[in-house]
Amino acid sequence: MHSYPTRPASPMREHLHSSDTATPERPLSPASPTPSMADLLSRIEATEALGGQISQAIEQLVDAVLHLQQPAPSTPAAPAADPAALAALERRVQALEQQTQLAQACQELTRTAQFHPKERSVVFVGTTYFGCNVKYAWLAFRERARQEGITAWFLPQTAQQEQAVTSLGEACFPLNPNDWSTEHVHAALSAAVVVTCDHLLNPNPYAAALLAGARHVQLWHGISIKEIGLRNLAPLRQMSARFARVLSTCGPYTRLVGTSAAQEPEWRRWFGFAQYAPIGYPRNDVLLREPDAADLLNVDQDIYTLARKTRAAGQRVVLYAPTFRDARRGTWLLESGLEQLAQGLAKRGDLLIVNVHPVESPLIPQLALAIPTARFVTPRTDLYPVMRETSLLITDYSSVMFDYLLLDRPIVLFRPDHQDYITRSRQLFDAKLDEHPGPLATSAKALLDMLRQPDAQAGKFAHVRAAMRQRLFDHTDGRAGERFCDLVLDELAAAL
Template sequence: MSQGPAPTAIPHADALAQQIAAALAPVEASGLDARVAALEASNAELIASIGELVDNIVQLRNEDVHVLDQRGQAQAKQLEELQAALNLERSSRDLAEVSRMHPKERIVVFVGGTYFGNNVKYAWLAALAQAEALRAECWFLPMDARQAELVAQTGGCCFPANPAEWTAAHLHTALAAAVAVIDDHLLNSNPYAAALLAGARQMQLWHGVSIKEIGLRNLAGLASMSPHFARVLRTCGDFSQLIGTSATQEAEFRRWFGFRQYAPIGYPRNDVLLREPTAHDLLNVDMDVYQRAAGYRQRGKRVYLYAPTFRDGNHGWMMDAGLPELAAGISAAGDLLIVNLHPVEQPLVPKLAEVLPLVSFVRSRSDAYPLLRLATTLITDYSSIMFDYLLLDRPVLLFRPDHVAYTTKSRQLFDAKLATPPGTVAGTVGELLKLVKTQKEGAGGAQARHALRDALHDHTDGDAGQRLLALIAQELDTALEARR
């Protein structure tokens, strides 16, 4: 069988193939490498994106966990506070019953208010001076460490300001107290104070004759009710004695407080207006302002004490009312202007003092009564301090620049007792400066003061502290007799 012809050889075929392969090889390798590189880059971006996404998810999870942890901690804290409040309420309720059943001794506790001053300070000083005649053990319950320091300077016995430092002996003393003397709502910083003294006969000195609705008549709607507000109302009684300045005020005080007996013996704090202050009287007095006022008086200059009450929610009212102009006018005459703000507004003193260098501001939480004695004229608005100042028989000016706003937005007044005010009423700072410049009280000024003084003060002899001590002795006897 014959075979076909052999295939014809292509010249240089091998060499051509090699050339083609050589030419194509770099192109294919380069494209592959590019694709691989692109794929690797894409993969890297994908991995980075996935990593970022995972990080974000982890962060979100961590934030969620942190938020949840914060919420959990806040809720745990709230539960702890609620439990502590519940425990305090239960303990106070039971301690009040213990106080009522506990045998009483001849012990009197004077309860400190927001500062060492007012009627309790002077009742305390009178009791220390006559402790032997009173035949009683006297203790002071301070509001804070500062009060405890001041009481220590009087040499009297003082409970620790920190409840955690009370010993069993302190507890016994408080539970055995037969009489408690207070001059405000019994809201001492010691949370057990009211309960520990529940069985004592409580004598309420309050802190002034008021033309504002206070106590049981200072009410608001139930939408504004809170445990604190309810507690304030609860501490408006029941008192064994309420101390006043005149018999004519009993019906008014019965509108505001619950008490069994009313004693118009006068306020102990007013005694210092009618005598030369002792070293103990000057405790917690702003001595810089006191000495400045004394210096002006010695030089025959006038000393104006401006003592306004506070405004609810409008702490800039004094600047708007013209306090800078008042200060400038009094200073230009060579006289001294002292401003004693209400304790509610006393935190404003540092800022006001910076912009009103012509004003001598009384130090916050200090006792102004020895200082009041040095004032030649009192300027006030609705403060009960005007009624105390009547005992000095000196001019009173009533500055009421925001009367409508005050009586409609801040406090309801019960000022029938001021049908004839004890001094001229000024509605603007210009009117007030005119009165200051002329030093005229207006027709019947002194006569109106005398009439109001006679109506509001049954005693003007400076012996209110002594009468109070006699009343405390009676209360001690009554308390101890009831236990026999």
């Protein structure tokens, strides 16, 4: 995840969600009286007084109202305004009012959060799926929190996350902002520490403002060879409010967690933070120990069980986990030769598990029909316990390759569209790969030929993987969760 030229065609779309918008506009109630032109103009004028940043939209609305008021050129008197046009205009005014009121409320809540008294409370912010560093950091911290008299809240991003957290009897904010009580608002404003592993873009539009006064620990979601954060920019002609919002969440953090001290300069290219903590990623602990019941929350149980049985039977489990493309989204997979790969591995008796990136997961039904011998991981599930049950990894630019080093198993790089990727999707920070952790294939045929020589793959690149693991991981003991707990206690002490 990632002087270098930037890639205008890559506006951080994997971090932009449809939920990252203002409160949805409410439909015009059939029972509501039809608004008058004077009423609409009055409301627009009042909204304009609150929101100088949306003056262009307001001018357009005013023009629309005045246009509806104008008489037709050939008639002496203005005809009655079209009810449908008035209703559409009313909805636009309502949306504008809500957007402006939300922006103003968040501005004031941000200020409130910065002086609100803090308590021994930590908020873990869920990302698009329950299976990244925040999941494992939160699981690791629960018992320590109870011992130390600390409240550990979870802020979900999906209903599934809310259900998973509440099923364990832990403190969880409601997913729906309308369900937040005064106690929930107080808890968010009182939080001394907030923990994230991605851009803080929660569906609750008030969340970031309510947590603005907390010390911010950023775990991120993996070592990157792609340019990310402050190095993943767009020209101003492509700039939007949502894109700018993502950039604004690239800091400032109190601490950014990484896996090795040597990587600090890279992270400072991408994010703004005060201190760097090379303690390791909590999610990697499960690669080095048997998962427990909580670890298996949001894991594709069918795939996990199948992989365990297959390896236990002495067969090879091949995991293919590519990243997504900004350009040719999804279609590149159909053209990559995946069907040829699946057929070749099936003939050999291998199990092929494919983990499609969530951004491209809508293509899975089509892929599953075309490639019946492959097994596809359920989108937005936790892959890490499954990774532990695989024999080798095929990937391209995904940070999964670095985590897989901890297992010391073969890695094969498959980049069938490399030039198109670096031209139209992402600029690479590939210098960290002075040597690849495994062989590089650019076609499905070449990839299959490599996979037919498992003995050669097992040892040829072992020294490269070992050197890379030593450089990228200061700790390989499976105790990142423990070090994270100590870090949070330090942050609480500093806040209080």
